[in-house]
Amino acid sequence: MYRTHNCNSLRKTDIGKDATLAGWVHVSRDHGGVIFIDLRDREGITQVVFRPEENAQLAKEAHGLRSEDVIQVSGKVAARVPGTENSKLATGEIELIPSQLRILNRAADLPFPIDAEIHNEDLRLTYRYYDLRRPELSRNLRLRHRAAKATRDYLDSQGYIEIETPILSKSTPEGARDFLVPSRLMPGKFYALPQAPQQYKQLLQVAGVEKYFQIAKCFRDEDLRADRQPEFTQIDIEASFVTPDDIFALTEGMLGAIFKVARNIDIKTPFDRLTYREAVGRFGSDKPDRRFGVELVDVSDDFRASGFKVFRGALDAGGVVKAINSKGFAGITTGQIEELTETAKVFGAKGLAFIKVENGEWKSPIVKFFNDAEKAALKSKLKIEEGDLILFGADKWEIACEVLGRIRLRVAEIQDLLGTSVKGSSGSDIWDFLWVTDFPLLQWSAEENKWNAVHHPFTRPKSEDVSLLDDGNKFSEIRAEAYDVVLDGVEIGGGSMRIHEPQLQEKMFEALGISAQDRQSMFGHLLRALRLGAPPHGGIALGLDRLVMLLCGAESIRDVMAFPKNNRGMDLMTQSPADVDPRQLRDLAIKLAGDARGQSGKESPPKK
Secondary structure: OOOOOOOOOOOHHHOOOEEEEEEEEEEEEEEOOEEEEEEEOOOOEEEEEEOOOOOHHHHHHHHOOOOOOEEEEEEEEEEOOOOOOOOOOOOOOEEEEEEEEEEEEOOOOOOOOOOOOOOOHHHHHHOHHHHOOOHHHHHHHHHHHHHHHHHHHHHHHOOOEEOOOOOOEOOOOOOOOOOEEEOOOOOOOEEEOOOOOHHHHHHHHHOOOOEEEEEEEEEOOOOOEOOEOOEEEEEEEEEEOOOHHHHHHHHHHHHHHHHHHHHOOOOOOOOEEEEHHHHHHHHOOOOOOOOOOOOOEEOHHHHOOOOOHHHHHHHHOOOEEEEEEEOOOOOOOHHHHHHHHHHHHHOOOOOOEEEEEEOOEEEOOOHHHOOHHHHHHHHHHHOOOOOOEEEEEEEOHHHHHHHHHHHHHHHHHHOOHHHHHOEOOOOOEOOOEEEEEOOEOEEEEOOOOEEEEOOOOOEOEOHHHHHHHHOHHHHHHOEEOEEEEEEOOEEEEEEEEEOOOHHHHHHHHHHOOOOHHHHHHHHHHHHHHHOOOOOOEEEEEEEHHHHHHHHHOOOOHHHHOOOOOOOOOOEOOOOEOOOOOHHHHHHOOOOOOOOHHHHOOOOOOOOO
């Protein structure tokens, strides 16, 4: 037996008992020959004290211990010397006085201190197996486990069946670039790793499963960021004979169960709902962060006859004029204004108009163009007071909203609005859940000169908008029976009702410009299935990594995944992707073009 207790289980009531512990040397301290060891395992830390007067040989052996050595100790549980208790540790009232020490393994020179804040993420990822010993990452993995278990338990209680779908699948256009896998048995043919189990879960509905779920691995070959990885995990749900309200209730119940089990938090249900137009119009985003105010206000009607050419020109071209009031931010610096202006330009604006209210005066180059009625309208609608900063967006609706939405978030960051507003009066966290509904079904791509599906080609249009699929001039007006669930400004899931009639699915493919031949080659299996009596169905998929990231308060999904890739898609621990033996390529009938092998993107491990 390696241990009788873990390093977080001994308490004052255990004083006088024998105990055996095993774990890693977290910290070793020499106080005048008395060796204090903080022994750590997955559960916590226990102090072990080697005193020369009690066992000189053991104290001598303990003197040679270093951080991360793996040891086993046996001895008596004792009370700590009065005044040396540690209230920060659950075991802080006791210590172990060892009679035996066994060194199970020595640790070599460490790549970095385990209890230090390491900013070199590549170094951490190179030694990920060591990095994961850190208590905060261990906590994250355990919280993730509880979230996954709560998901399974809840969906099982609702009659859902967990079914695995294939990893080796077919490449079809679903929004992102596929990872391709060459077939050795069929040279020149390729599998694709699934971007999502979308078609399979729909086919399971045709199969009569009715209630399916899966905690599924998904793969997308796209640029990375803090909340995106080339492989990720989603909670995938699909059901037959359901409406959006059924999916909303199921999802809210599941999230309630996850938060209760993972963090002992009771979330408020039902969630608020906003349509896509409302969310973007008020917050400049289809995943709005409502934890602070600063909503977009439409002042278009007040400036239709304005003498300010920028506003008047935008309105005459069919656009809008929107504004936000950053309360108390008139002290913004010139550098910050320049930064916000550059942000506005990045997202399509020509510039950024603003007004600062200081010492009772409206300070801005544009104020001279406003008449008294326009100033009065602004003051009333935006509730302008001393110290405020007003920022404007004048352009097409989409551009004006997105620009001010981005500016709104950056201003909140600069003013630390989140730091002061996300706590309730009791000090508890505020979790702002929201449904966003009625997304556009189609989006025009000027680059491709075609319409694309906003979500995927199997999303159902709202019943009252189906007839608009017959008029290409009205594609932009078609709303989807689609919905996202948002938490604190982060989209944690999305879904829709699906098309179950073959004729409507064909019409959708036609709107997307997919030829009859391509429909059969890419989606023939689905179209055949829909002709065999497909039930009405719909579902949702939630990003487990993103959800756990928010539950943990982590800044990146890499902090809640055991072995993530870095921001260049590299696994620095195993040095992959990597070159392969030429014989493997020959077996796959693959020949690398040019000097691609010499430009494989291989990276060297970072220096310590």
